[in-house]
Amino acid sequence: MIVNLMSDTVTKPTAEMLQAMLQAEVGDDVFGEDPTVNRLEARMASMFRKEAAVFCPSGTMTNQIAIRVHTQPLDEVICDHYSHIYQYETGGYASNSGVGINLIQGTNGKITAEQLQAVIKPVFDWLPISRLVVLENTCNKGGGSYYTLEEIRPIRELCRQRGLALHLDGARLFNALVETGESTQQVGELFDSISICLSKGLGAPVGSVLIGDGEFIRRARRVRKVMGGGMRQAGYLAAAGLYALDHHVARLKLDNDRAKRLGEVLEEMDYVETVRPVRSNIVIFDLKSPFTAENFLNTLKNRGVLALPFGPQTVRLITHLDVSEVMIEHTIEVLQSI
Numbered sequence: 001m002i003v004n005l006m007s008d009t010v011t012k013p014t015a016e017m018l019q020a021m022l023q024a025e026v027g028d029d030v031f032g033e034d035p036t037v038n039r040l041e042a043r044m045a046s047m048f049r050k051e052a053a054v055f056c057p058s059g060t061m062t063n064q065i066a067i068r069v070h071t072q073p074l075d076e077v078i079c080d081h082y083s084h085i086y087q088y089e090t091g092g093y094a095s096n097s098g099v100g101i102n103l104i105q106g107t108n109g110k111i112t113a114e115q116l117q118a119v120i121k122p123v124f125d126w127l128p129i130s131r132l133v134v135l136e137n138t139c140n141k142g143g144g145s146y147y148t149l150e151e152i153r154p155i156r157e158l159c160r161q162r163g164l165a166l167h168l169d170g171a172r173l174f175n176a177l178v179e180t181g182e183s184t185q186q187v188g189e190l191f192d193s194i195s196i197c198l199s200k201g202l203g204a205p206v207g208s209v210l211i212g213d214g215e216f217i218r219r220a221r222r223v224r225k226v227m228g229g230g231m232r233q234a235g236y237l238a239a240a241g242l243y244a245l246d247h248h249v250a251r252l253k254l255d256n257d258r259a260k261r262l263g264e265v266l267e268e269m270d271y272v273e274t275v276r277p278v279r280s281n282i283v284i285f286d287l288k289s290p291f292t293a294e295n296f297l298n299t300l301k302n303r304g305v306l307a308l309p310f311g312p313q314t315v316r317l318i319t320h321l322d323v324s325e326v327m328i329e330h331t332i333e334v335l336q337s338i
């Protein structure tokens with residue numbers, strides 16, 4: 001048995017999802033004529049009570065487009081130092097948008113309004129202009145931590161007072177919403193733009209959606225084109241996203257619960273130094289010497305369990321759609337046998 005816990009991006013479309021893709025009605029989306037893409041965009045916009053949305057190849061692209069549309073060169077983006085836009089997007093904020101970045105050392109990837117207030121820059125010729133705040137929910141490098149609406153509201157209010165835009169990197173937003181019971185409409189009220197990945201826990205093969213008001217999305221479409229993200233018969237991919245929204249949202253709770261079980265097992269193990277609090281479908285833990293991420297991952301791999309190194313002595317496990325109950329039990333057995 002191979003249990004792939006490297007990422008929730010490794011899922012393959014189910015037979016039913018493939019059927020939905022095969023049956024998709026398609027057209028040329030660069031001309032706005034793919035009915036399935038149009039349906040996905042309209043549905044995502046209305047879920048968040050926003051005016052419009054744009055379908056893109058990746059979450060990196062939706063984030064990069066959002067940064068580009070919200071900012072001007074010489075502005076800066078403010079985010080936690082664990083943020084995907086800083087850690088894992090190849091420094092794109094600088095090359096795509098010509099902006100700087102102002103990092104906050106939050107807690108498990110989450111910042112507070114007080115921390116934000118302390119770093120917003122005054123306007124002087126010699127300072128970058130603080131223009132955009134990006135929150136990540138759930139936060140990957142933060143171990144799948146999430147914000148509640150209560151925690152976001154003071155940040156929203158401060159952004160409003162200081163004239164900053166607020167973008168949500170919601171690659172795994174639904175993993176948070178199945179925990180909090182909060183709604184997409186409530187989330188939509190708090191952000192100027194929202195990025196959602198269909199290719200993570202939701203299990204679609206490709207695709208992310210950027211959501212915002214009409215003028216924002218009109219500009220986003222131009223930026224998507226210049227980045228090479230204008231796709232033609234993309235309805236085959238959008239159909240997978242629509243299928244995922246219908247069938248793969250509620251089950252994310254199962255992934256979260258399984259990750260929590262793995263976390264509880266790891267807490268008990270002698271070789272584990274610390275486990276970051278497991279809040280959703282991500283488990284990040286530090287190993288004690290003589291273990292390194294490398295030799296530990298080799299040990300796991302020999303027993304059919306694949307995971308990702310997240311530092312010299314740090315390992316990440318992610319649960320997802322293609323991990324069954326039997327696979328979780330096997331993983332627990334392996335973890336307990338080391």
Ligand SMILES: *Cc1c(COP(=O)(O)O)cnc(C)c1O
Nearest residue numbers: 058059060061084136140169171
């Ligand atoms: C995966 C991810 C993205 C986007 O990644 P792509 O691989 O480009 O789709 C953005 N933000 C977070 C937090 C992610 O985990």
